[in-house]
Amino acid sequence: MTDNNSPPGSPKVNPDHNSEANPLPKDDSSLENIVRRFQDSMSLAKKHKFWETQPVGQFKDVGDTSLPEGPIEPPTPLSEVKQEPYNLPSPYEWTTCDMDSEETCNEVYNLLKNNYVEDDENMFRFNYSKEFLRWALRPPGYYKSWHIGVRAKTSKKLVAFITGVPARIRVRDEVVKMAEINFLCVHKKLRSKRLAPVMIKEVTRRVHLENIWQAAYTAGVVLPTPITTCQYWHRSLNPKKLIDVGFSRLGPRMTMSRTIKLYKLPDQPATPGFRKMELRDVPAVTGLLRNYLSQFVVSPDFDENDVEHWLLPTEDVVDSYLVESPKTHDITDFCSFYTLPSSILGNQNYSILKAAYSYYNVSTKTPLLQLMNDALIVAKKKDFDVFNALDVMRNESFLKELKFGPGDGQLHYYLYNYRIRNALRTSELGLVLL
Ligand SMILES: CC(C)(COP(=O)(O)OP(=O)(O)OC[C@H]1O[C@@H](n2cnc3c(N)ncnc32)[C@H](O)[C@@H]1OP(=O)(O)O)[C@@H](O)C(=O)NCCC(=O)NCCS
Structure with a gap:
């Protein structure tokens, strides 16, 4: 996958291709498409330095039906969950974003409005409203500690964000307590510095502190390994x-x-x-x-x-x-x-x-x-x-x-x-x- 902000064919804001009425003809021979197909075919072979260390389905295990369904790792005793936040690069600090605060909600809104998901051609960018963010982030039983921001220490500017909300997700006959992870965003100027893995580890730690050990998430990029x-x-x-x-x-x-x-x-x-x-x-x-x-x-x-x-x-x-x-x-x-x-x-x-x-x-x-x-x-x-x-x-x-x-x-x-x-x-x- 590419470490840029525009997931291949970002699905959420894509143009209306191939509909009978207004087909954007797919020119399979265009350089862009050739490059994309090449990247897609490479993504399975690609190294995921971070994701390879995580308890997720790994590409090497695809098709191995001997592996059991269910948790990949058992829960650890809560006393063994790391008590301090992960280290950020020294110019940055963690902040918990209080979505009840008008001011904080505005900061989150603006970070996402300017830096969140775009389509492939950078023509559209999601603009989640403040009311939407409050709704999405405060469902029954939500944890404030799962609304995680990163600020620049000197200016206090909000430069990155990731969230979880609790959910009960049923997988076949099993109802599993999970975190739904969303709104992962790093300011455009701070991309490709491996901030995202630290943020994912920090939200995971805070989820573990609530004795929850599973999560669900979506992405436009291929990571190990999609369930669908x-x-x-x-x-x-x-x-x-x-x-x-x-x-x-x-x-x-x-x-x-x-x-x-x-x-x-x-x-x-x-x-x-x-x-x-x-x-x-x-x-x-x-x-x-x-x-x-x-x-x-x-x-x-x-x-x-x-x-x-x-x-x-x-x-x-x-x-x-x-x-x-x-x-x-x-x-x-x-x-x-x-x-x-x-x-x-x-x-x-x-x-x-x-x-x-x-x-x-x-x-x-x-x-x-x-x-x-x-x-x-x-x-x-x-x-x-x-x-x-x-x-x-x-x-x-x-x-x-x-x-x-x-x-x-x-x-x-x-x-x-x-x-x-x-x-x-x-x-x-x-x-x-x-
Ligand atoms: C997604 C985003 C936070 C990643 O940050 P980045 O600066 O590009 O990447 P970093 O150098 O910090 O980290 C790269 C690692 O994060 C992983 N990563 C990138 N995007 C990811 C995503 N959406 N979900 C989970 N992991 C992701 C990469 O796979 C890589 O790990 P790997 O080496 O194991 O493959 C950033 O590109 C961004 O804000 N994009 C716009 C918003 C967006 O697309 N958000 C995700 C919505 S699903």
């Missing part, structure tokens, strides 16, 4: 803007007006009883979701507190809708998406791309295709430019039909200190990380 590799798909809601900013291109033999017509959606959801989720729906939604997620090999083990936090609508952060049967008043179906805008870098006319990301969707009575079409309709009404979805869970059943086009990046899912014997199919994964 997903693809993002993109559904244009505002095709003109997406084309204007270079997110997608006009397909061959397509005019702008034909493209706009192709992606046009009805004004109102079609499903009778389709409405926003409310607090009183938490028990019913928890039941629906638990039942649905039980079919996947890896998924969160949500209880009512988790559902209230993660899925009850929060303005400009997470949207959830459900279908209440007009006859029985049973809650039969559920869909949700989160709000993650990206900055558009260097465009005269637009600075923000408003993207919705498919989260958890459950259909029992309404066909999933119809439910997701209703989700697209409400997202369009809320002025999102694009609706993104991974090919996880049952999503493949609606992507093509609802005019999503495949992105060109990949998102790799990983577990720390937990071995899965064989890689999963994306449809066996029931976990969406933010």
